[in-house]
Amino acid sequence: MTSTPVIKKARLNSAFKQLMSVHWVMAACYLVLFITGSGMARLSRGTPFRSELYDFHKSIGALVVGLLTWRILVLLRVWWRKYTKNLPKFTPDWTRKFALHTFLYIFMFAVPVSGFFFSNSYKSNNVKLFGLTLPDLFPQNSGLVDLGRNIHFWIAYTFLALIILHTLQQWKVVKANWRRLQGFLQKK
Template sequence: MTDIPVVRPRINSAFKLLMSVHWWMAGIYIPLFIVGTIMSQLERGAPFRNELYDFHKSLGVLSMALLTWRIFLLLKVSWKKYTRRLPKFTPAWIKNVSLHLLLY
């Protein structure tokens, strides 16, 4: 009988924090894009355009702050992980790191 490995979710607090920040950012991007789309369709003198612009700008600043916090968390986690042992520089690892650096 072969044993099937059980995949357990990570219970690491840093991972939970990173996922929390990820979902907060996702929740902010949805209204950010919706308000931006609505705002771009309005004419310059339309009512509530300035309020929508202020709201859109506030969400953008908040998302940038969360992105900065997320990058610092990732650097902290990476520092702890790679000071214990160096990564294996396989093509898959290089591709993965390159993709994430490009996205950030």
């Protein structure tokens, strides 16, 4: 008996589809966060739309925290359906994938929280979710601004390194999705 029918069956359940949907939405959000974050860090104070870019970046950061909560709930449903039937085989490959995904989830949370720390240290009540002011998670403390900036920078780029490792680990999926996208674009 091969594992192919089991894999196809597992990929057809709605919880897995939801998990993959939120995966790609969050991937797009993190791409926007990396692009805006690296771009706005280079802007001088007098640059037009700099403040709006920061607000947009912070809004996307707050959004990913909500999406992460949804993603974890969906992941728990997927795990429940998958592992109540068969426990995982604790192979070295499974352990590596599990460890990488665990670190990815930790950093999905740590990056926006470190951004809140950086932002709240600089100024109180300055994190907004598309105009809605969010409560401060950390007290304003101008002495911690540089520490907050450094923590946010290093956590974000460590997360980016983990994303690259995850992409390489899933290279077959990346190539298949790329071919699917090219086929879709050629039809138009």
